[in-house]
Amino acid sequence: MRVAMVGNPNVGKTSLLNALTGGNFTVANFPGVTVEKKEGKGVIGGKVVTFVDLPGIYGFETENLDEKVARDYIIREKPNLILNVVNALNLERNLYLTLQLTEFGVPMIIALNMIDEAEKEGIRIDEERLSEILGLPVVKTSAVRGEGIEELKKEILKGGKVPKVFRGSLEEKIELAGRIAREVAKSEKVGVSEIDEAFDEVFMDKHLGIPIFLSIMWMMFVFTYTIAEPFNSLLGKIFDTLASYISGLDGWLFSMLGDGVVAGVGSVLSFIPNIAFLFLALSILELSGYMPRAVYLVDGLMARFGLNGRSIIPLIMGFGCNVPAVLATRSIEDERVRIATVIINPFMSCSARLPIYVLFAGIFFPKTGSAVIMALYLIGVLIALISALALRKTLLKGEGEFIMELPPYMLPSLRELWLMTWVRTKHFIQKAGTVILAMSVVVWYITNYPGGSIESSYAAMLGKALQPLFSPMGWSWELVLALITGFVAKEVVVATIGVLNVDIASVMTPHQAFAFMLFTLLYMPCVATIAAIRAEIGTKWAIFGVLFSFAVAYMVSMIATEVGVWL
Template structure:
C-alpha cells in the first residue's frame, strides 16, 4: 500500500512520518530532479505500508519546482491513499488545499495535526462534523507527542474515502473552505499565549536583531569551547598514531601513517565541533526560532533583491551548500532563484569550519568563537552584496515575500539527535571516501618523484603558483592545501596535516586571517559546482568559479593590507 503525505509547509508532515514509521525512512531525490524525497516503510497489523512525504505546497496551481513535483507525483504515480496533513491552528487556509485534492479521485484521510496549538490559540474544531461534510475520515493528532497516531494507523488500514465536496477551481475552493470553517470552527478569545509573549521579544524591531546576533555568538562559542577538550584529545591521538605508524618504515607504513592517518585524522579531529554546531542549529530550527530570525532579516534581504524564500536555502548553506542549492527549487521567480544559487557558496558550510578552528586556535587563542562568528558574518555580508550586484545588473526584477511562522516548540531530544546525526554522518561519509582518497593523492605528490619534499610534485605545483599568492604571505605548502580544497574543503586541513606545516612559523596572524577569508570565499568544491551546473546551467557554474576566486583574493588582500597598518 502506497500512502502520500500532502500538506502546506510547516504542518508537521515529517513528524507524522516519524511517528508512523518510528523514524525508519530514507532520504533521496525524485527521479530526474534534485528535490528531496523522504520515504518510509512500516507494517500495520501485518500489512506493509510505504509512505512518501511530498514537498509542502499551498495549492495545486503549482508555481515552484517543489510544488510541481508534488502535483506530478499525485497525477502520475497515483498512490493508494492521501494523508492530508493540516495545521489545526491555521485550519481555514490549510483547507483550501484539501478541497483541491478532490481532482485526483484518490481516497483521503484528513489529519488535523497540532491540535494542542489550536487549543492554545482558542480554536476548537468539530472533527466529527468536518468528517460528515467532507465525507472522509478526520483524525486529530499531536504528532510530536504521538497523540492520535494509533487511531490514524487504524484509519489507514480501512483506506480512507473520496471527498464529497468537489470545487471546480481555486476560487470555489477558497469559498467552500470559508463556508466549512464557519460550520466546524469555534473561536474562543484566548489568553495571551507564551508564543505571543516570546514574539514580542524576539521579533521586536529594536531587540530582534541584537538577540539574533547574541544567539549566533553563543552558538559559535558553544561549538568552539565545549568541543575543545575532545578535539585536543583526538588531535593528540591521531598525531601519535600517525607518527608511530610512519616510523615503522617502508612506503606502505608511510602511506598509512603520513598519508591516511595524518590526512583523515586531521579532519576527524573536528567532528566534535561539527556535531555541536549541528546540535545548536537543530535546537534553533526545531524550536521555531529560526523562521522568526528569517522574518526579522527579510527587511534587510529585500533591500538586496532577495525574497524570504531565499533565506531558507542560505541558512541550509551553513550545513552543506549542495542540499542548500537544491532547496532553491522552492523559489518561484527564476531570477531570484539563480541569484540565490550563485551566492549560496558564500554561506560557510560545515566543511570549512575545521579550517577556521585550526587557524583561530593557533593565531587567536581565547577568541576562537568570536573570530569564527565574524568569518561567518563576513560570508553572509559578501553574499548579500553579491546578490545586490546580480539583481541590479544580470538578474533584474522585484522580490516578493510570503512566510508562515510555525509555533514555538520545545525540541524533542530524539528529533535533535536525528537531525544532528543525519548531518554529521554526511561529514563522516566524506571522511571515509573523498577525503581518504585525496589523502592518498596528496601523500603521493608529496613523496614522489623521490628525494626531499622540496623536489616533489606538490612543491613544483605550489612554487609555480607562488607569484600569484605571494602578496598574501603564503608559502607553497599552503597553496597546495588550497588547491586540494577544490575537491572538498575538508581536504585543506588534511593536506596541512600531511605536509606537517607549522602554521605559527609559516605565516603572520593577518596572513592567517587572509587564509581563513580566502577559504570562506574562493571557488566552491567540486560537488557544489556540479550541483550549480545541474540547477542553473554550465554558464553560471563557470561564472561563479571565476567570480568567487576574484572576490576571495580581493578580500584576503584587503585583510593583509589592513594588517600591515598595525
C-alpha cells in the first residue's frame, strides 16, 4: 500500500513521517529534478505501508516546480491513499489545499497536525463536524508528542474515503475554505508564537541583523574549510600515495591510471569533505528556519544587481571554493536568478588562486603585495556583480518575483540532517564523477604525449600554438601552457611554472604580471567547478559559462596591459 503525504510547507509532515515509520525513511531526489523526496516504510497491523512525503505546497495552480512534482506524482504513480496533513494553527489556508486535493478522486484522510500547539493558543476544532462536511476521516495528531498516531494508523488501514469533489474557481474554493474554517474552529490564531517573535526581533534587527548574518556566514566558512581540512588532506594523501604507486608500475596503462585517472579524480574527490561539511551547514541553516530571515536582510542590496537575497550565500562560499558554492545555489527558487548566480560564481576568487597571486605579487610587488591581492579579490567581486546585472538585463531577463513564508524556528533532528547531507553529497559525486574522469584522462594525455616530458608534449605545442592569441598581453608560451594546465585546478598554474623552471621576473614587466594575475582570477572555472555547473544547470550553460568567463578575462587583462603600457 502506498500513501502520499500532501500538505502546506511547515505543517510537520517530516515529523509525522518519522512517527509513522519509526524513523525508517530515506531522502532521494524525484526523477530528473533536485526536489527532495522523502520515502519510508512502516508496518501497520502486519501490513507494509510505503509513505512518500511530497514537497510542501500551497495549491496546484502555479507553475512552481514543487507543485508540478506533487501533481505528477499523484496522477502518474496513483497512490492508494492521500494523507493530507493540515496545520491546525492555520486551518483556513490549509483547507484550501484540501479542497483542491478532492479533485484527484483518490481516497483521503486528514491529519489535523500540531493540534497541541493549536489548543495552547486557544483554538478548539470540532473534528467530527469537519469530517461530516468533507466526507473524510479526520484525526487529530501531534507528531512531535506522538499523540493520535495509533488512531491515524487505524484509519490508514481502513483505507480512507474518496471525498466528494468540490469544483469551482479559485475564489470560490478560498471562500468555501474560509466558511468551513469558521464553522469548525472556535478561534483562528492571531499572533505568532513568543519564541519566534523573540528570535525574529533580534535576527532581523535594524542594526544587528547584518552583523549577525555575517557572523553566521563566517562560522559556516570556518566549518566548511578549516574544520573539514584534516579530512581533505587525509584523502589527498591517500590519493597521492595511490597515484604514485600505480604510476610507478610499468606501462602506459598504469601511467594513465595513476597520473591521469587516480590523480585527477582524486584531486576532486578530496573536495568531498568540504562539500559534505558545507551541505551539513546549509541543512542546519535551512531546517532551523534561519535562511528566509537572512534572505530578507540582504535582499535590498542584491536586488540592485538583478539577484535576490538567496544569492548571497553562494557568493560568499565562493571565496573558499567554487564547487560547493555552485551547489549552494540550489536554494534559489527563481531559475533565472539561480543561473546568473552560478555563472558569476567563479569570479569570486577561490582559495586555490591565492598561491598564484602570492607567487607573482612576491616577485613583482614586494612592497604592495597584500594591497595588490586585496585589489584582485575586490575586482573579482565587482566583475561578478556587473556580470550578474548584465546577464539579468539580457539573456536572463525577467522580474524575479518571490514570496517566502517565514517558518517557525526549529532544532533540526540529527537524522534528517544526516539524510539531507548524504543525498546531496552523493548526487554531486555521481554527477561530477563522469566529467572529471574524462577530463583527467584528456589532460594526462596531452601533457605526457608524444614526447614523454612536458616541454615536448601536445600541451606544450598547444601552448605555442595559442601564444599568438595572447600576443596583445605579450605572455611567453610557458605562461600560456601554465594557464592551460591550470584548467585542471588553479593551483597547478604555479606547479607548471615550477616544472618548466621559468624565471618569470625576466619574461614580463610588473603590469604584465598584474594582467596575468587578473587573467587567472577570471579566465575559466577549473574542471571540478565546470562539472558542478553542469550538474546544477546543464551542459549548455556550463559551456556558456566557460566562454563568457574567458571573454571577460581576455578583455580585462588586455585593458590592464594597455593601461599599464600607457602609464
